[in-house]
Amino acid sequence: MKLSGLKSVENAHDDSIWACAWVPATENRPALLLTGSLDETVRLWRPDALETFWPSPSTGHCLGVVSVAAHPSGAVAASASLDSFVRVFDVDTNATIGTLEAPPSGVWGMQFDPKGNLLAVAGGSSASVKLWNTSTFELVATLAIPHSEQPRPGDKSGGGGGKFALSVAWSADGRRLACGSMDGTIAVFDVARAKLLHQLEGHFMPVRSLVYSPLDSRVLFSASDDSCVHMYDAEGKSLVSAMSGHASWVLSVDASPDGAAIATGSSDRTTMSNHGDLVWGVAFRPPGGAGVRAGRLASVSDDKSISLYDYS
Template sequence: MKLAGLKTVESAHDESIWAAAWVPATDERPALLMTGSLDETVRLWRPDELAPAGPPSRGHALGVISVAAHPAGTVAASASLDSFIRVFDVDSNASIATLEAPPSEVWNMQFDPKGTVLAVAGGGSASVKLWDTSTWQLIANLAVPRPEGARPDRTGSGKFVLSVAWSPDGKRLACGSMDGTIAVFDVARAKFLHHLEGHSGPVRSLVFSPVDPRVLFTACDDTHVRIYDTDGKSMVGAMSDHVSWVLSVDASPDGAAIVTGSSDKTVRLWDLSMRAAVQTMTNHSAQVWGVAFRPPGGTGVRAVRLASVSDDKSISLYDYS
């Protein structure tokens, strides 16, 4: 397996780019890359030449820290440091809904595989908020308990939820916290199941394997990537090759690899059968906040694409094979 650099767009935004996600293809158009920046805008990019697919989307008063796309490819959401989530039509950019939360309670977010629920990491509220995508009403607030005997994290509150991920079957929801723990929920019962432990710093990104709904990959400031069996409540692997914080992780569609982005300015490809980094990409000159594989599907699409975004305001595109 390998990554091959295709294109890098410098100054893709006016400020640091903190978020990236792929909008799935529809019958009318291919998949699009969506990026969010501290310049308060969301931008859409065509998947091959990384040319803008329209004007910037505005509407936030502070920097955009997370973007998410509905699995149907027609609706997207952006979250900002202003504690608002803007939901909009991808093709027309028309606003559909504005979701408001108290300060410091909107961080990473993701639509469930069926597109019926938007999960949002709740930051200082120590929770994950679930929004119904048919009504855009808040339908659940999943409280994340502190592990027994846990020390307070650096926020002083004991829990600050940074990241969230759905299992591919939509039955489980995992969220990563500032204190290094990961909480796992049974979504249908809105029930906390257990914590996964092992990290010693903020867990800023996590993703389930696309081929095994039990397996979870996590990225942490402690420079480690860990692999968990979420049903068995156990850590089944740990990998370390970055020399600084691991800020982002995504799994390849074939389930054979993961890719990470780090504050050491690199993007790394990990072979899961070897449990080792097999390639390091050095396209960026500042920390890499987001990595995202293009979802499979779309007319004539054969190559698997990966995108990375950085504090250096650039976007890089790669082929994965």
């Protein structure tokens, strides 16, 4: 993959930017970049020029925003904050559609399923993934992550016990849901049966980010504080490859729409070296939209900046 810097915006937020996601294109507009920051706001950005889409940022939270997600229709998005609320809103008008309440530290990662019927939320100290119906925004299932029988190096809960759910990812076919935990394990669920299938091991520090291959629902990528990115056969429960190109925590991972490449962000400040601090999020633009010919990759950082890259 050939990657080149396209544009960067300094001071895109007033504080560290911890989350980014692309909102898919609709008939009326192109894909938009969604960002969330510790300044308690969410912003939308037009592609390529990185100009703001809303007249002013969304201020629907009273603490820092740690996760954002976009519905596959491109019409709806969600933001999660340290204030223990998930705000669901209309992308074009910024009007609030629903507010989902979670216990303290109960929301860290979230993602809409490929069909847009469910919103999966990593439940932090609840050691679970919560599934919300996107028509009614009612809680429809809680997928519990079993406690560890033995102490693990990454377990911050005091030994063989608690889990802390950090990250979630849906498989491309929507049949599986993966959840990364603070202790380095990854739980894989059969969503239709609301059943834990197995746990993947190999990391020994927090799993901050997960993404399935868009072309193969068996292939799962994980990013961890142990400075490694793993590729798993999530159905066969096997570690396929361990990649170690970073010098410190790997905070984010995403896969290109054609499945040919992955991008990662790290506390070693790298992603084309455009950032001066931790890179908390990377996101490939989804396919679709009038006149779209080139691929785009976005990254966000503790340095308050957004960078956009062209890839081919």
